[in-house]
Amino acid sequence: MNLGIENLRVSYSGRTVVAGVHLVAADGEIAGLIGPNGSGKSTVLRTVYRHLRPCAGRVLLAGTDIRELSPARAARHVAALPQERGSDFELSVYEVVAMGRTPYKRAFAGEIGEDREIVGRSLERVGMAGHAERRFSALSGGERQRVLLARAFAQEPDVLVLDEPTNHLDILHQVELLALLRAERRTTLIALHDLNAAASLCDRLHVLRDGSVVASGMPREVLTPGLLxxxxxxxxxxxxxxxxxxxxxxxxxxxxxxxxxxxxxxxxxxxxxxxxxxxxxxxx
Structure with a gap:
């Protein structure tokens, strides 16, 4: 499913923080957002997963404005790993990942066998299958990161939205996570600080500065000494x-x-x- 953002503008307390942003992630493409701190990367991502409502512009999923979808339907299409990640869940690892199945359940419906299989596969994909019964609050930062990514996979989304997913991961788990995202080949919009990781992972890069996109293209087109x-x-x-x-x-x-x-x-x-x-x- 392709993702498009058209003329996006977002304001906080009367101050415009993102203005006139246009970008795209084609079907099955990994599109990266790079830029300095405060450039608007997280704000753009939050509008995609509906945490923020833009003042103007649209987020389009296969041509449909995401705001026209119900929250449950939108959650079946878009899964997010934001920077604001809870660390005090008094739940087991399995229970946290199972939350990814919520958009598919009717009110008060219990877990079915298919849900258990999907949760189990999601934990395996991030290397956490042996930790299902551990308390989420007892995990290290990197382990929590992988569990929350498993929760996103359990949603079975068409689009992944990831905000600095390699934070707190050691180098091996960073490499494994990026390899996993490449293998998934889901439409992905990802913010990264590591420019070499972005160059390796992404099919397309969008460079933000002061709330606007200043360059877009393939990594070798965008990442020049002059732009850096x-x-x-x-x-x-x-x-x-x-x-x-x-x-x-x-x-x-x-x-x-x-x-x-x-x-x-x-x-x-x-x-x-x-x-x-x-x-x-x-x-x-």
Missing amino acids: AEVFGVRAGVTEHPLTGDPLIAIDHRAPAGEAPSGPGPAGQEEPAGQEEPAASASK
Whole structure:
């Protein structure tokens, strides 16, 4: 199912935080949202899973405005893993994942065999099948993350909306989660801070700054040194990953964009006394 956002505008307390956003995630495509903190990524995602009502614009599922759907019907199409993740559920892991089956139940209806099978498969897919009876509140941050992703899978949605899903995960579980999302091939809209993960995972990237989309396209089209300097304020080189061929971003952690690094040069030697680096003089 394709997802489209048209001319989205969202305001908080009279202040516009997202304005004129257009973006798309085609059927089966993983579309990434990248941008600095405060650029509007989470706000856009919250409108997709109906946590926020936009002031203007539409979120379209296969051409239908999501606001025209009942909450239960919308939840059958869209599952979310937001940043606001509960940690105090006094429920078992199984019970948390089983909450993903709620949109399919009639009032006061009990669990059926199909629900149990779907919950079990969802736990297996995130590597938590052996933890079904544990208390959710006793899990580590990374374990909770995987359980909540299993809950989203249990909804059997057409569209996944994920806000920083690799937070709290160690490197192995990050790799496993991203591989799982690739294998799912569901229409996915995902916000990521890790630019190399976004370059590897996403078919399309949308770059946000100050509540607007400033670039869209394939990762190798979007992730350029110029854009990284303009949007993120960093000096970076972009090359080809030696193992995958994806764009690989190398950030200069010694200086922001527009400034030359100080200290030893590439050969470990200090700059000669009285000699300025061209980039340093240009920034003055």
